[in-house]
Amino acid sequence: MTPPTPLHLSLAGQAVDVLREQVLTGEIPPGSRVNEVEVAQKLGISRGPLREAIRHLASEGLLTLVPHRGAFVPAADSDEVKALFELRAALECAAAELAASRRTDVDLVRLHEVCAESRRNYKAGQPFPYRLDLAFHQTLIDAARSPHIAGQVKLVQQRVVLLRSALEDDPPHQHASMDDHDELVKAVEDGDAARASTVMRRHLSRVCAQMLTSLNR
Amino acid sequence: MTPPTPLHLSLAGQAVDVLREQVLTGEIPPGSRVNEVEVAQKLGISRGPLREAIRHLASEGLLTLVPHRGAFVPAADSDEVKALFELRAALECAAAELAASRRTDVDLVRLHEVCAESRRNYKAGQPFPYRLDLAFHQTLIDAARSPHIAGQVKLVQQRVVLLRSALEDDPPHQHASMDDHDELVKAVEDGDAARASTVMRRHLSRVCAQMLTSLNR
């Protein structure tokens, strides 16, 4: 009962999902190499579809290709983090502006809900899960209703997750982030595009700084 | 004298260059389909490398993949243009801001040179070649010294070129564009990030509007 199974998703597509997961969770650690024959056997597919999956992930920035040498998981680097956050700021500030002028009531409900859940979680003594941070930004970006910007932001956030994979969080930073989120929602609710952009920029530069200090240790 | 030639660029890499050129110049017209066996034979390579090239161009947005149906050159669409320019504005406004604070004297010389060449060309009765417009934006982006933003901008501009491929230019719009460019250079020269961003936004919304009117005809 294992037909070539192109029934709903190609083997290459499945391989992309599995590999992405393994790279983002650190199961394949940064700096390590991806052996085509080895991984292909482990996934039970041939090298063709796997190569396509590898190239696809490389185009997303989750793998780095070296001719005749293979694919590597890019390692965290200080300059890389800065450059990445410049791109992220450009995209998310624009998204925040658009969200402020296009958000619907449903968007606001969703944003408030995510913030509320974060607070509940925090007061319960739990650490602020990165999952909720991601959910907040995703919700905000969807409220901007700009498919191309949304797509790019998701790719960048993925790369941030990759760099984050071996980083710990400290509570004060988490608290500051939640405050930023609340302030962002307020600006979006008021339709204040300029303020939304400003707050987002401050928020991201704070997060970036935290990642940098957490990296040099 | 035709070894597999991985000497300097893989077959897939060469195929990417050739295909990109053919798509951007309209040699492969929008809406048309890319037949793998046909193109592979025409390029004298097998389907493997060609598939990689196709997937790569698809990741750049120059081709659209449909499962079990093949790759298509995306056709120009009004909503697509708007969404694309929202992304472009987000990126290039940020780049303009960064350029205003990071530009070197060499950057300024280059920018002035491109503007001057545009003026000369225009006064000589020649139409404002899109080549010079692209050169200006590229120069400005390089002055921002943000590799990730630069990379994304180049991809977006490529897609704009694709949509532009079947569009004509009108002189008044060309004149306005050159004025915008001059104003941008001035703002960057003064290190006025806010103004650079504002001018860029106005410039891009003008170009976008021109493309939209030129499209509905």
Added chain:
DNA sequence: AAACTGCCAACTGTCGACAGTTGACAACGT
């Protein structure tokens, strides 16, 4: 002992062939 040279295994790049799916055309039934 250190450096250089030649060989070798491992892996990527490429190819040709097979299997499965899709859209279209033709034949059939209503």
Added chain:
DNA sequence: ACGTTGTCAACTGTCGACAGTTGGCAGTTT
């Protein structure tokens, strides 16, 4: 005449095998 169903060619998805390149290791030389 129109809609339905069965068949078929064309094309994509996938596989296994071969060729070329790379980095490392052993052997040799100074």
